[in-house]
Amino acid sequence: MALRQPRYSKEEFARRGDEIYHSQVRPQVEAGNHGKxxxxxxxxxxxxxxxxEMNASKRLETRYPNAQIWFVRVGSRYVRRFGAGRIHKIK
Incomplete structure (x- = not known):
């Protein structure tokens, strides 16, 4: 299997992905899909x-074998989050 190479700069990749999500996808998925x-x-x-994300990308690649895939988590600015998150003070 040939390794798929990106065809866009990181900035253009993100710009296109965010534009499609906000203009076309978000209105259809926002209600009832938080976190997906x-x-x-x-x-x-x-x-x-x-x-x-693996299941979503596999289905997308079945339809579009050469897909350039951008991931978005519904209701979040981040797909993944690293670190401890919020730190709560102990009294």
Whole structure:
């Protein structure tokens, strides 16, 4: 299997992905899907949603074998979060 190479700069990749999500996908998925992952092909505008990014991307790649995939978590600015998160003070 050939390794897929990115065809866009990181900035253009993100710009296209965010633009498609906010203009086309978000209005359709926002209600009732908080926390789910959306996989978007930044070239065709095709997308899939799932609780798991692998499942979403596999379904998207079945439809668009050369997809350039951008991931978004519904209701969040981040797909993943690293670190401890909020730190609570102990009294």
């Amino acid at each position: 992952i959306v996989a978007i092909d930044i070239e065709t505008g095709g997308w899939e949603i799932d609780t798991d």
